[in-house]
Amino acid sequence: MSPPELRLGVNVDHVATVRQARGAPYPDPVEAALIAAHAGAHSITVHLREDRRHIQDHDVQRLLAVSKVPVNLEMAVTDEMVAIARRLKPAYVCLVPEKREERTTEGGLDIAGQLPRIRAVCDALADAGIVTSLFVDPDPQQLEACIASGAPHLEIHTGRYADAAHFETAAAEFVVIDQFAKLAHQAGIEVHAGHGLNLHNVAAVAGIAEIVELNIGHAIVARALMVGIGEAVREMAAEMRKGRG
Numbered sequence: 174m175s176p177p178e179l180r181l182g183v184n185v186d187h188v189a190t191v192r193q194a195r196g197a198p199y200p201d202p203v204e205a206a207l208i209a210a211h212a213g214a215h216s217i218t219v220h221l222r223e224d225r226r227h228i229q230d231h232d233v234q235r236l237l238a239v240s241k242v243p244v245n246l247e248m249a250v251t252d253e254m255v256a257i258a259r260r261l262k263p264a265y266v267c268l269v270p271e272k273r274e275e276r277t278t279e280g281g282l283d284i285a286g287q288l289p290r291i292r293a294v295c296d297a298l299a300d301a302g303i304v305t306s307l308f309v310d311p312d313p314q315q316l317e318a319c320i321a322s323g324a325p326h327l328e329i330h331t332g333r334y335a336d337a338a339h340f341e342t343a344a345a346e347f348v349v350i351d352q353f354a355k356l357a358h359q360a361g362i363e364v365h366a367g368h369g370l371n372l373h374n375v376a377a378v379a380g381i382a383e384i385v386e387l388n389i390g391h392a393i394v395a396r397a398l399m400v401g402i403g404e405a406v407r408e409m410a411a412e413m414r415k416g417r418g
């Protein structure tokens with residue numbers, strides 16, 4: 174039996190990074206999102222950070238008004254972001270950690286250490302019709318907490334795998350991701366993965382049948398500078414299909 178379809182979520186944050194670098198009205202992450210969807214993206218991810226370093230509130234509003242594919246809003250676990258999500262009602266929210274000084278997300282969200290808070294936020298988002306995913310390191314303690322939280326989805330932080338300096342380290346991290354994905358699937362949680370995936374490392378992760386969605390942004394936007402966002406999405410989707418087998 175062939176593995177379930179593997180969806181590609183395209184994160185357009187860093188189209189906004191280029192725009193914010195000059196404070197210009199272009200490039201527009203919403204235009205990029207429309208092109209990405211036309212090229213085959215199954216969903217669009219935007220990370221509305223507390224410091225608004227790239228995606229702005231108006232980007233989220235405009236994207237939700239025009240997107241033909243579901244929007245996944247990544248956000249910190251704050252009252253401000255919960256209120257924004259409940260008002261704008263994206264299809265999905267992915268709860269992620271944020272540290273003001275970080276260049277990018279440095280790890281997964283600590284669910285185990287704040288379970289009552291996570292449960293309350295998941296309930297508040299579900300009450301607004303939003304499906305919540307938890308962005309976590311592939312750590313068994315975090316899986317137990319994800320199960321206890323009642324969140325229907327989780328996204329495995331693939332950063333340690335993607336950033337590994339040596340093949341052996343990447344291979345060891347891959348085994349951790351694979352085992353975590355299988356345990357999460359067995360627990361009835363829909364399994365996604367993302368962070369740092371690119372054309373060179375995505376195929377192995379795509380081959381994990383229990384993972385049904387990959388969220389990829391920086392590598393696609395970087396490639397888009399050379400070939401355009403549509404071609405960059407098509408290339409990534411092809412590499413994912415190769416890995417899926």
Ligand SMILES: CC(=O)[C@@H](O)[C@H](O)COP(=O)(O)O
Nearest residue numbers: 186220269276277278367368
């Ligand atoms: C949660 C995650 O890994 C990314 O989707 C996140 O958006 C990274 O933050 P930046 O997009 O600001 O690099």
Ligand SMILES: NCC(=O)COP(=O)(O)O
Nearest residue numbers: 184367368369389390391
């Ligand atoms: N959650 C991962 C994501 O949306 C994109 O991460 P990256 O590919 O920009 O590292």
